[in-house]
Amino acid sequence: MRRLDALQAVYPELERCVVVTIMGAVAAELQSIGHRPNFFYLQHAMGLASSVGLGIALGRPELQVVVFDGDGSLLMNLGGLTTLARYRPRNLVHVVFDNESLLSVGGFPTATSTGSDLAEIAKAAGVPHTATVRGLEEFREAFLAAQKRDDLTTLVAKTDAVGPSGYVTDLSLLENRYEFARHLKQLGRGE
Amino acid sequence: MLSASFTPYSLAVPVSVESSTAIYRALKETGVRIVSALPETWLVHLIRMAEDDDEMTLVRLAKEEEGVGISTGAHLAGVKSAMLMQNHGFLAAINGIVSCGQLYRIPLLMLISQRGSFGEQDPWQCEGGGVTEHVLEALRIPFDRLEAAEHVGKRIAKAQTLAHSASRPVALLLCRDLMWDD
Numbered sequence: 001m002r003r004l005d006a007l008q009a010v011y012p013e014l015e016r017c018v019v020v021t022i023m024g025a026v027a028a029e030l031q032s033i034g035h036r037p038n039f040f041y042l043q044h045a046m047g048l049a050s051s052v053g054l055g056i057a058l059g060r061p062e063l064q065v066v067v068f069d070g071d072g073s074l075l076m077n078l079g080g081l082t083t084l085a086r087y088r089p090r091n092l093v094h095v096v097f098d099n100e101s102l103l104s105v106g107g108f109p110t111a112t113s114t115g116s117d118l119a120e121i122a123k124a125a126g127v128p129h130t131a132t133v134r135g136l137e138e139f140r141e142a143f144l145a146a147q148k149r150d151d152l153t154t155l156v157a158k159t160d161a162v163g164p165s166g167y168v169t170d171l172s173l174l175e176n177r178y179e180f181a182r183h184l185k186q187l188g189r190g191e
Numbered sequence: 192m193l194s195a196s197f198t199p200y201s202l203a204v205p206v207s208v209e210s211s212t213a214i215y216r217a218l219k220e221t222g223v224r225i226v227s228a229l230p231e232t233w234l235v236h237l238i239r240m241a242e243d244d245d246e247m248t249l250v251r252l253a254k255e256e257e258g259v260g261i262s263t264g265a266h267l268a269g270v271k272s273a274m275l276m277q278n279h280g281f282l283a284a285i286n287g288i289v290s291c292g293q294l295y296r297i298p299l300l301m302l303i304s305q306r307g308s309f310g311e312q313d314p315w316q317c318e319g320g321g322v323t324e325h326v327l328e329a330l331r332i333p334f335d336r337l338e339a340a341e342h343v344g345k346r347i348a349k350a351q352t353l354a355h356s357a358s359r360p361v362a363l364l365l366c367r368d369l370m371w372d373d
Contacts, residue, residue, distance in 0.1 A: 051261050059225060185269050
């Protein structure tokens with residue numbers, strides 16, 4: 001499964017959500033499908049996308065939050081999984097694209113390539129619903145089920161280690177940040 | 192099971208309840224609704240106050256850098272927050288502060304217990320105190336020291352104001368003379 005295809009498969013569902021992504025390929029590919037004001041791309045601070053998602057989910061329980069994480073990023077903040085599980089935001093779906101490599105910096109293999117299982121780690125951390133999926137339709141169905149579940153889910157999607165040719169887009173970091181915050185403020189006014 | 196003679200560590204050390212109460216009150220007056228924290232001795236009363244307060248969400252962290260992400264998310268969602276940590280926790284959180292808080296111009300309000308200054312009795316706490324202010328300066332993070340009760344309300348309010356007007360992380364150092372009744 002290509003990550004780009006996985007993003008395409010759930011893209012229509014993201015319109016009514018608040019989306020936080022990690023840097024690099026995930027951010028560039030989601031933007032290539034189509035940027036929306038409810039998408040925030042954390043273009044550095046590896047590991048913190050899930051923590052940013054938790055901050056949004058706790059601060060605004062009425063919002064549906066989706067985090068697109070990666071194996072390299074999540075491995076940098078495994079402790080954050082225990083915090084996520086501890087506060088169990090029911091309005092957060094945590095997707096981990098696991099291509100078993102640090103693709104954006106040369107494709108060096110991560111520990112998931114030698115057997116570390118992120119869904120099992122999440123489960124052992126206390127995340128109530130976890131799964132690993134490998135096929136596109138399986139991913140789409142698991143994502144839709146997680147959205148309907150009204151409980152915290154960590155969904156690990158095994159993807160091919162392929163990505164875009166470049167990662168810099170014409171959306172500046174601060175433009176994205178202020179647009180996103182303004183959009184969330186408007187959502188609070190029921191607009 | 193704890194033995195009957197167990198005394199919670201927090202009760203055995205003279206952390207100032209009065210100063211902790213003043214700090215907590217000041218945080219609430221500036222609109223803070225989410226507090227992230229990693230327990231440390233000087234922060235025990237503050238953490239308990241946040242835990243006991245229905246109007247506050249306390250997020251207990253595994254590591255301080257997570258707090259940067261949580262406060263960033265809270266800010267983007269329109270909610271004011273504060274981070275409670277020891278200076279060694281601040282040192283552990285620096286990449287997040289730089290590559291999330293500063294890169295994205297997030298008004299982080301960091302309350303940092305300044306361990307390792309004059310009067311410190313724990314040998315393992317003595318290294319961080321000597322570098323904390325230099326690191327804050329190197330990172331160009333505006334900071335002030337809370338050393339006495341009369342500093343608390345005004346400086347916390349002013350720190351919160353600057354954090355939001357500058358849209359940048361700011362820090363307040365919780366100093367020994369304020370936090371410790373000895």
